Amino acid sequence: MRGRDPDSGEFFAPSRSELRRQALAVFDLAERLAGLSDAQLATLPIPDDLLDPIRHARSIGSHIARKRELQHLAKLMRRYDDSDLDPIRAALTHDARVGRVETARLHRAEAWRERLIEHGDVALAELVAEHPELDRQAFRAAIRKARAERSADTPPHGQRDLFRRLRHLFETNADGDASASESDWSVEQDDDQPPESDHRNA
Incomplete structure (x- = not known):
């Protein structure tokens, strides 16, 4: 999730605030995924090695333990670039829009x-x-x-x-x-x- 200078093409390290924003965005995504059923997960382009951690986080009932597991899931997800996570976000946005249209x-x-x-x-x-x-x-x-x-x-x-x-x-x-x-x-x-x-x- 490093940035790239548009002129030189060189990579540069993101700021601390940018890192925090990215971490929160990934945590939010992890929380959304942990709220989905297996049938819903199957429709998303999720890397296979994330499926079991997602299911495990979903199965935890305790609020504190669940948050801890979501943090672990988000840490695993941060190993992936935006090019891997953005298609998941896009699919979730599309599904939400379709759901709103169907409800209407x-x-x-x-x-x-x-x-x-x-x-x-x-x-x-x-x-x-x-x-x-x-x-x-x-x-x-x-x-x-x-x-x-x-x-x-x-x-x-x-x-x-x-x-x-x-x-x-x-x-x-x-x-x-x-x-x-x-x-x-x-x-x-x-x-x-x-x-x-x-x-x-x-």
Whole structure:
């Protein structure tokens, strides 16, 4: 983790404050890795000889002992250059971003499901306007079943089916939907506008 002079190309020793910053950055990375499952670790470009120390640090319950083990793990990781550790950081950042997008998409599907159940064809017309490719008849049938279940207080099979349809719709259109926030899709209809019947023709 030495620096290099951009003019001469010679290496120079980093300052004490820079060394401390680097050590803290590696410790933070070690702590993040120790919080991951084996399945998550398998997706990251982690050197093989670090996997067992990561798992060992993860298994320790005592706060003091865990911190000591994380310090040991960070010491092992500091043997590697940034060229080895930066790809791990980049992969973690990517996974976090993907997780946020997926969470927003799930919230969006949930908000739309509630709108469709509450407002029927009014909300469906809005959804069709934004996604004309969707199967309107299939959605109308799913909405009708979900509304009937909710009215009768029966198991929510239709509500789950409607949610799955919405999730699939938004995943299929992920490029256009990824930046949408939940608040964009949870605006309610005006109170003085009654919901239209499900039996009305589209």
